[in-house]
Amino acid sequence: MSVFTTVTPDEMSARLKHYSIGSLVELKGILAGIENTNYFLTTSHGRYVLTLFERLTMQELPFYINLMSHLARHGIACPAPIANLRNELLTELNGKPSVIATRLAGESVMEPNANHCAQIGEILAEMHLAGQTYEGRMKNLRGPEWWTSTAPEVYPFMAPADAELLRNEVHFQSQHRFDKLPVGAIHADLFRDNVLFDGERVGGLIDFYFACNDVLLYDVAITLNDWCVQDNGDIDPVRAHAMLQAYNAVRPFSDAEANAWGVMLRAAALRFWTSRLYDLHKPRPAEMNKPKDPAHFQRVLQHHIARDPKTLWI
């Protein structure tokens, strides 16, 4: 159950008087959330999602909320935050920062085919291009600095050979930085469960709360590592090529990006291996969710290390 902060229908009706989206029809808690409280909000004018942020603050949130607003204005399918009568996207409700955003149609596709992957490649490239004019700035809070300081915290919990692999990869990444790669606003967590498909078409991208400014190719690698992976942690080259070609058709990759591809695939796997190890071995006190299996991303990483990355390039 993940309605951490209750909003009553009366409170919602009162709040809606500060918006231009009609009166309350239904307010229904969403159980699927992990970090935030979410409600499906139906008004006389349409369908929305109310989010109350349980962790992120009024100071941290504008980067994410304004990014969604910017992307929606560019026609990228994502939740469009609704401004209130004071022209604010973000307001406090029952002591928590809150946002009302449009509700997207569709549901996650957990067994995507090459067509799904091509559409994800296309919209990811479009998002990267549309994000080039976004003025918000946020460092990657799960970047090299983070994994370099976090990995040592989990070594003690790991089998020696696994810890050695992790240590070596952190070192490898520190020796292979790329300063000449295109950067911009990235989603940084565009896994299958963060995309809704409305039939065969992308209904929208959701959950922008890991978004930041970083290398665009890194975002491609994160996305591909999830969408194009097989159960054994190896990448399906058919889906991978479909995604990369569709991306390249919208934003052509540079030579520097081609050269960095193998390192980026490994970096993307390292980031999630590390965070899953950390969530498993160092859970936050209030954490109620079953931690995800870190070994999956260890296998993804090992396949990447063993592979010639050119075989996964366009």
Add this chain to the structure above:
Amino acid sequence: MSVFTTVTPDEMSARLKHYSIGSLVELKGILAGIENTNYFLTTSHGRYVLTLFERLTMQELPFYINLMSHLARHGIACPAPIANLRNELLTELNGKPSVIATRLAGESVMEPNANHCAQIGEILAEMHLAGQTYEGRMKNLRGPEWWTSTAPEVYPFMAPADAELLRNEVHFQSQHRFDKLPVGAIHADLFRDNVLFDGERVGGLIDFYFACNDVLLYDVAITLNDWCVQDNGDIDPVRAHAMLQAYNAVRPFSDAEANAWGVMLRAAALRFWTSRLYDLHKPRPAEMNKPKDPAHFQRVLQHHIARDPKTLWI
């Protein structure tokens, strides 16, 4: 036929590379337009309308385009202009200012009932509230100054008694100005053909190209004069009360507005009587549309003059 400026599929495909809304599926001219060229634009991501402006300039258009963008951001159902990769809503295409905006669902309801009128009252009030934070400024180009200078141009074409009525009303309005009424961004042309209903729900407001800053109650009067009128030019009190009560529930009318109501109803009728007389007697050289009957708004005005406006108030 009202595709004044042709856009080929090749030109459209090239233009779409500057946006984030996918690739061209279909481009289809809309015959219904009067002043602008409009195309239904379908891309791999969705349905849009491409408008090329035949009369309004790059200097005049930002007020209207930014107003639509502002209202859409507030959840008001209206075309949302899409920003291109340079973050511009408005660009030149084939020598004309152009905009790509979301395409709304629904169609006009030409014989509205009280339920339709209540929904129009509600969304008009919401639009007025959401417009309070809009920073664009545009004077009413069809306001008292305009009708005072325009009416004399049509007197020579009119039967003496009709001209006398018009002259008297222009004078009456000049003697009854209200400085204390709430003002803001108004649509100023929210006739039935400028609203789409998607089933029983408002699909959206369109055609903001008479929008301006003026008295909010004047916008209510313009809207009511069209939506609640009967064939004989008299107002249907059932529909009128439905509209006014729904409006009042969102933005309560002030005492000053109650007192000004009769004058506003007459002003709104005068404005369209005058413009229709002008279009009939002084058509622009390129005008291809059959002029609308001015006598309709003469009858609307005469009914308003004869009536106690309190009978049409909430």
